[in-house]
Amino acid sequence: MKLNGKNGKSDTNLEQIREKTDLAVSVENLVVHYETSSETVEAVNSISFSLKKKRTLGLVGETGAGKTTAMLALMNMVPNPPGRIIEGEIRVNGLDMRKLTPAQLQHVRGSEIAMIFQDPMTSLNPVLTIGEQIGESILLHRNISKAEALKETQKLLERVGIDPERYGEYPHQFSGGMRQRVGIAIALACNPSVLIADEPTSALDVTIQAQILQMMRKLKEENDTSMILITHDLGVVAEMCDDVAVMYAGHIVEYGTLEEVFNKTKHPYTEGLFNSLPNINNRVEKLQPIQGLMPDPANLPKGCAFAERCPYASEACRENPPETHSFSDTHLAACTAYQDPDFRIGRNK
Amino acid sequence: MLKYVIKRILMIIPVVLAVSFIVFFIMDFVPSDPAVTALGDGATEEQLEYYRETHGLNDPLVVRYVRYMGGILHGDMGTSYANNQQVWDLFFAKFPNTLRLAVASVVVTVVLSIPLGVIAAVKENTWVDTVCSTLSFIGLAMPNFWLGLLLIMLFAVNLGLLPSTGADGFASLILPAITCGTGNMAALTRITRSSMLDVLKQDYLRTARAKGQSESKIITHHAFKNAQIPVVTQIGIQMSTLIGGAVLTERVFAWPGVGAFLVDSIQKSDFEVVTGFVIMLAIFVSIVLLIVDVLYAFMDPRIKAQYARS
Incomplete structure (x- = not known):
């Protein structure tokens, strides 16, 4: 832990309330709702997961599954109103994020936990130079002069593959891929121990995607960063992650190591995700999408949220919330069908 | 950037010409005689006509407009009819x-x-x-x-x-x-x-x-x-x-x-x-x-x- 922040006081405070732990992140029973006068959107419904130091957790699921909301909650940054963390415990490096004061939160954000956002076209401030935006992070958390911060900024630019002399240019002068490199430089400016990457490549061209991912992995290894990678691209997960959590309608439906989730798939939704991948060996084969749509999170069914789309669903699935079954110390799936010990899903890819 | 500013300054010229012509044109329609304003109700028709002639009020509109704009370039916008001061x-x-x-x-x-x-x-x-x-x-x-x-x-x-x-x-x-x-x-x-x-x-x-x-x-x-x-x-x-x-x-x-x-x-x-x-x-x-x-x-x-x- 760096003790050279500007807010020297809150630093010492933080050390007093920090719990000793091996986990970079732990989340217990997190519930986040968006409440408006007309409806309540149940975005995240009692999820629990943890991230060990130096590992990468992939958070997979379709748009609207609550992935981004869960990660904003991790930084205690759910937009309020209308968003509200209803319950749950969120710990980052042993700090209870829900109990920190605004000043302590500002100190932790950026220096211990940082985030790379999805769309680099909108996540950079158009009227500030990229140098100002990267340097801002450095000046906030480190007690150094502007001239030193500029040097640090230029070093960072070099590390993310941008000509350091371009620090005085504005976001509109860069392409999408280059802007995402700036976004990464902002997130990495103070060597955070936890990095959240929210679909960092989904707004980019395929050719640029690989470059960015490769660079992120390199920087992560250089800095011993723990990372949570949000994506809906299973290929990216296979490439980057150690552990995988599959989210559906605000729940984690399957959770395990990469090997377990990919090769010993248990949840019918995860199965559906794999089955819907195009088959590169048989290009004439029709795609097999999961039928139907995710339920409206403002109006979730009382039973399993996936039951309507699930080929194995029984009456019990529609009536009661799914039970969580564990298949190893690390592998969990929330599916009632495993009450029957002989139940097997039929993945065909 | 400087080029843009110069271009914008030059664009003021047509705006001013248009505004001034419209103002001049409308003022010509107003049913009021500057000669009467200047000399008062007691003036005879000869005195009024003399005033109009010497002040160029009988010339066509366009002639008066061009003369007026020429004057502005020299800081001359005529004199007030009411008190003879320079406008x-x-x-x-x-x-x-x-x-x-x-x-x-x-x-x-x-x-x-x-x-x-x-x-x-x-x-x-x-x-x-x-x-x-x-x-x-x-x-x-x-x-x-x-x-x-x-x-x-x-x-x-x-x-x-x-x-x-x-x-x-x-x-x-x-x-x-x-x-x-x-x-x-x-x-x-x-x-x-x-x-x-x-x-x-x-x-x-x-x-x-x-x-x-x-x-x-x-x-x-x-x-x-x-x-x-x-x-x-x-x-x-x-x-x-x-x-x-x-x-x-x-x-x-x-x-x-x-x-x-x-x-x-x-x-x-x-x-x-x-x-x-x-x-x-x-x-x-x-x-x-x-x-x-x-x-x-x-x-x-x-x-x-x-x-x-x-």
Whole structure:
């Protein structure tokens, strides 16, 4: 832990309330709702997961599954109103994020936990130079002069593959891929121990995607960063992650190591995700999408949220919330069908 | 950038030509004889005809227009029919007062409205928002002349702190500027609020928050910088209106500005003054709009890049 922040006081405070732990992140029973006068959107419904130091957790699921909301909650940054963390415990490096004061939160954000956002076209401030935006992070958390911060900024630019002399240019002068490199430089400016990457490549061209991912992995290894990678691209997960959590309608439906989730798939939704991948060996084969749509999170069914789309669903699935079954110390799936010990899903890819 | 500014300055020329021609054309239709205005009702027809002939009033419209514009280039806008003074001199005797009042009013409006608008946006749909919006409407709801009279009663008559009339120094500027400035608060507060509301939804504020930046810095440093353009546009519009003269405020405080004098001249059918003043005002309004356009470039680098390309 760096003790050279500007807010020297809150630093010492933080050390007093920090719990000793091996986990970079732990989340217990997190519930986040968006409440408006007309409806309540149940975005995240009692999820629990943890991230060990130096590992990468992939958070997979379709748009609207609550992935981004869960990660904003991790930084205690759910937009309020209308968003509200209803319950749950969120710990980052042993700090209870829900109990920190605004000043302590500002100190932790950026220096211990940082985030790379999805769309680099909108996540950079158009009227500030990229140098100002990267340097801002450095000046906030480190007690150094502007001239030193500029040097640090230029070093960072070099590390993310941008000509350091371009620090005085504005976001509109860069392409999408280059802007995402700036976004990464902002997130990495103070060597955070936890990095959240929210679909960092989904707004980019395929050719640029690989470059960015490769660079992120390199920087992560250089800095011993723990990372949570949000994506809906299973290929990216296979490439980057150690552990995988599959989210559906605000729940984690399957959770395990990469090997377990990919090769010993248990949840019918995860199965559906794999089955819907195009088959590169048989290009004439029709795609097999999961039928139907995710339920409206403002109006979730009382039973399993996936039951309507699930080929194995029984009456019990529609009536009661799914039970969580564990298949190893690390592998969990929330599916009632495993009450029957002989139940097997039929993945065909 | 410099090329753009020069281009914009040159574009003022056709605007001024068009405005001046329209003014000249309309004035020609007004059923009033400058010769009668100058010589009075007792003048004989010969005297009137002699006046018209010597002052070139019998020439065709276009000839008179060209002669008039030629005169302006030499600082000659004719003489007032009413008191024989040079229109050019009259204008530049009045205009500095108008400009001072306009700038002071805009300062009052800006200092009050921008914080109100920003706070209203940050606290959208709460009681704070309602209070800010209501405050901004007070100036609009109170008629200028009435507020002016109230201020005179309180500060000049009862407290004796500030002068009630005239334009001598800073103290005499305070009451007219408050009277005039508060009337424009509602519009500027609304624009600031709605512009900030747009910006507050933007993703880049989330990026700043994730860096650990404080909420107050996020609003002043990240959000407001992006919300400035509509605000400055509105300030420019208010400035242009004020340059034309704040007639009521000038009347109440006996402020020796352009507006009240222009109204007087219209009533006296002193059309040499009216024409000259309107043309000069058109020039100054064009300059204000030019300044606003150039300011855009300093507020948004994307606009600066656009200017550089054009």
